[in-house]
Amino acid sequence: MSIQHLIRPTIKALKPYSSARDEFKGLKDNLIFLDANENPFENGVNRYPDPQQQRLKLLLSEMKNVQPEQILLGNGSDEVLDLLIRMFCEPNQDNIIILPPTYGMYEVLADINAVKTIKVNLSASSFQPQLSDILERANEYSKILFLCSPNNPTGNSFEASTIESLLRTFKGIIVIDEAYIDFSNKESWLSQLHNFPNLVITQTLSKAYGMAGIRLGMCFASTEIISTLNKIKAPYNINELTQKKALEGLRKHSALKEQIASILTERSTLAEALDHLPYVEKIFPTDANFIMAKVDDANQRYQQLIEKGVVIRNRTSQPLCENCLRFTIGTNEENRRLVQILKTL
Numbered sequence: 047m048s049i050q051h052l053i054r055p056t057i058k059a060l061k062p063y064s065s066a067r068d069e070f071k072g073l074k075d076n077l078i079f080l081d082a083n084e085n086p087f088e089n090g091v092n093r094y095p096d097p098q099q100q101r102l103k104l105l106l107s108e109m110k111n112v113q114p115e116q117i118l119l120g121n122g123s124d125e126v127l128d129l130l131i132r133m134f135c136e137p138n139q140d141n142i143i144i145l146p147p148t149y150g151m152y153e154v155l156a157d158i159n160a161v162k163t164i165k166v167n168l169s170a171s172s173f174q175p176q177l178s179d180i181l182e183r184a185n186e187y188s189k190i191l192f193l194c195s196p197n198n199p200t201g202n203s204f205e206a207s208t209i210e211s212l213l214r215t216f217k218g219i220i221v222i223d224e225a226y227i228d229f230s231n232k233e234s235w236l237s238q239l240h241n242f243p244n245l246v247i248t249q250t251l252s253k254a255y256g257m258a259g260i261r262l263g264m265c266f267a268s269t270e271i272i273s274t275l276n277k278i279k280a281p282y283n284i285n286e287l288t289q290k291k292a293l294e295g296l297r298k299h300s301a302l303k304e305q306i307a308s309i310l311t312e313r314s315t316l317a318e319a320l321d322h323l324p325y326v327e328k329i330f331p332t333d334a335n336f337i338m339a340k341v342d343d344a345n346q347r348y349q350q351l352i353e354k355g356v357v358i359r360n361r362t363s364q365p366l367c368e369n370c371l372r373f374t375i376g377t378n379e380e381n382r383r384l385v386q387i388l389k390t391l
């Protein structure tokens with residue numbers, strides 16, 4: 047499968063802006079840089095950041111076992127998702143396919159870009175993609191199918207066999223959003239990149255890695271797709287502070303492992319506690335750092351919790367999520383408080 051015909055003609059023809067730091071990449075010491083109109087007095091951030099984030103990509107390429115040329119970094123995965131839509135979808139013509147209930151940004155980003163969204167609900171029984179429905183609803187203008195696995199807000203992962211069938215039969219790009227993959231015992235699709243030219247995987251430092259504040263999203267795909275995304279991204283989209291902090295944070299493997307282990311322990315404890323509450327009707331299986339639960343009256347329980355000082359997410363208005371609440375897993379202390387309060391409602 048070639049992906050060239052999926053790229054917007056405007057983007058294919060685009061001659062990208064060439065920044066000062068793009069044009070001169072020499073790494074020799076003691077050079078005098080008078081090419082970017084920067085203030086020459088050193089303060090740690092007076093220079094433009096590396097537009098290709100080479101040090102960060104090198105570290106990520108070792109961690110994730112992909113080539114640096116297969117990585118694009120964004121200001122959060124939200125920027126990456128936006129770039130993907132802009133690369134493949136012609137405004138007022140093309141569409142994306144999403145599988146509700148799912149992450150709300152796909153549709154918002156499509157709307158901003160005047161791209162239509164086709165919605166094919168997950169199965170009501172187990173929140174799995176419905177292969178034949180998706181293929182039936184797709185048309186020649188369906189450029190991207192977004193699969194969020196583990197899915198937000200339901201928490202479950204999609205069956206590998208279903209994803210593989212989609213990768214083989216869907217005629218556009220498949221983006222697997224793996225924002226929650228580090229909480230899951232299922233394997234990432236990264237190892238499959240070389241098998242599927244239409245596969246794009248996004249991950250983020252915002253969830254398991256504990257760096258939502260620095261805004262760093264990752265996109266992994268073929269060098270063909272990544273080089274085109276590089277043409278359309280803003281030249282200095284990842285700022286210097288973010289690059290530094292990400293390098294620092296990514297090196298703290300063991301602390302991170304401990305945090306994830308703690309979150310998973312707390313997740314079991316909270317699931318157990320929710321199970322014993324008379325007004326909780328169902329707890330859905332989760333591979334993420336949150337639990338979705340169906341209660342008697344989501345609006346009422348949500349308000350009661352706010353009055354007691356706990357903010358969760360009310361998902362009752364989402365398709366298939368009537369009376370469902372989403373609880374993010376906090377620290378042991380936070381969860382103990384939460385459970386205490388839940389018992390008083």
Ligand SMILES: *Cc1c(COP(=O)(O)O)cnc(C)c1O
Nearest residue numbers: 122123124149198225250252263
């Ligand atoms: C939180 C989340 C993201 C992360 O977005 P960032 O912009 O990287 O913070 C992406 N996808 C899903 C499904 C999420 O829930």
